[in-house]
Amino acid sequence: MLLCWRRQILINLLPFEEFRSERLLQAVHDARAHFASGGDRDVATFWFGYEGVFVLALFQGEHLLITLHTHASEVDFLRRVGLTFLDDTQLLVQALLQPSPDDETSRDETQPLGEPGVDGLPPQSSGPTKVIPRHA
C-alpha cells in the first residue's frame, strides 16, 4: 500500500525500493494529468493487471492510495475499503495541514497571562498559591 498527498509519499508499505514507489507515484499522477489535459475529465480510479499482480490506484481529493493485490475479483471490495480509508485519512491530514477555526476560537477563550510586573516577573496571584508538597 502506498498513501500519498499530492505528489508526496505519506506512507509507503510497498515491497519495493523507495525510488520505485516514487516513480510509481509520478507515473499515476502523470496518467491522471494526461486524461485531464483534454478538458474536464477527472479519472478517479486506475486499475491494471500484470503477471500475478494487480495495481489499483484511487484518487480522493488530494490523496492517492495505491494498492497491490493478487485476485481480480477483490478489486471492487478493495476499492470501497480504500475510499473509506481515504475519507478518514483526509480528515487527519487536513487537521495537520490546516488547523480548524475551532482551534482559534478555543485559543481566544483561554485565560491570557497578565502583564509582567515592574520587576519583569509575572504578577502575583491574589489567591494563595496551591503548592502540593512532594513529601506529605
Added chain:
Amino acid sequence: MSDSEVLPLPLQLFTLKDGHVASDSGQEAVNNYAADFQGLRHFGLKIGECLELGPPWCGTLQEEDFTLNFAYFDAGTDAQDPGAGALIGERIPLFELLTRVNSMEE
C-alpha cells in the same frame, strides 16, 4: 424526460487485433476508444516499468460517470495480441466489466 437530461453512454464493445481497434459502434466511437485505450495502455506500461512487473494484460480507468477498459486474451500483452475492450457511461464494478470483456474471447 426533460431536454437537459442526457442518457448515459450505453455499453460499447471493441475488439483488438493486430494493433487495430474495431467495433460495431461506429468510427467515431472507435476513434474515441482508441485514443483512451492507447493512453491507458501507455501508462500501464510505465507503471509496470516502475515496479518491474512487465506490460499490463488489462487496464481500466473510471471517472464519476464513465468506465473504460481493455484486456488481452490468453495472457497476451503485446500491442499485436488479440483482446477486447469496453466502455460505458456509468460507474460500474471494475470486475464486472473485465468479466464482460473476457467473455468476448472466442
